[in-house]
Amino acid sequence: MDTLNQAMSRVSAEIARRSTTQQAVQASSVSASVALAGVTVSHIGDARLLLLIPILSAAFGYQWLDHHKAIQRLGEYMWTRLEPELARHLSLETSLWETHLRENGRDKEGTSNWTFPILTIFYGTALVALVLAGPTTWTSLQGGPDISSWVSRVWPTTLWAIGFILTTIGTLSMSKELHGRPRK
Numbered sequence: 001m002d003t004l005n006q007a008m009s010r011v012s013a014e015i016a017r018r019s020t021t022q023q024a025v026q027a028s029s030v031s032a033s034v035a036l037a038g039v040t041v042s043h044i045g046d047a048r049l050l051l052l053i054p055i056l057s058a059a060f061g062y063q064w065l066d067h068h069k070a071i072q073r074l075g076e077y078m079w080t081r082l083e084p085e086l087a088r089h090l091s092l093e094t095s096l097w098e099t100h101l102r103e104n105g106r107d108k109e110g111t112s113n114w115t116f117p118i119l120t121i122f123y124g125t126a127l128v129a130l131v132l133a134g135p136t137t138w139t140s141l142q143g144g145p146d147i148s149s150w151v152s153r154v155w156p157t158t159l160w161a162i163g164f165i166l167t168t169i170g171t172l173s174m175s176k177e178l179h180g181r182p183r184k
Helices: 002-041 047-090 097-103 106-139 147-179
Strands: none
Touching: 002 047, 002 106, 047 106, 047 147, 106 147
């Protein structure tokens, strides 16, 4: 019984740790976006600095999603392995936490309440950055045939394209993960 309680405590602590990390990842993403936007708006930096936001947003978004998946796996382990064993040992007739959540529809309605804000934090800001940096990026392609100036004109367009691809893939994969799989 002690081993079972220790396992439940360890899993609960890991879920709490990962949830705290998710909050830090969200805050870091917002802070980075605001800092880059602030530098751009204050005219200290070029609008092309905004092209870093989609790359940072994708990195933070994938890290957040990794923690989300791990938390789901830990909850699944609690629900399928630990709670039934604990209920059997204690001869419980009432449901434990994970069972209670699944029986009362957490997964039916819960994700729709926070999917849009999460997507906005990571990929909405990236999309806005791409739109705002677009005119500066695309006009940088104009110029003479000099190869050194050509390279300095092409890198923003390449960075914009990479940001667009990362934003598109990130939005689709996070949307699929948060809504694509029905929970038991």
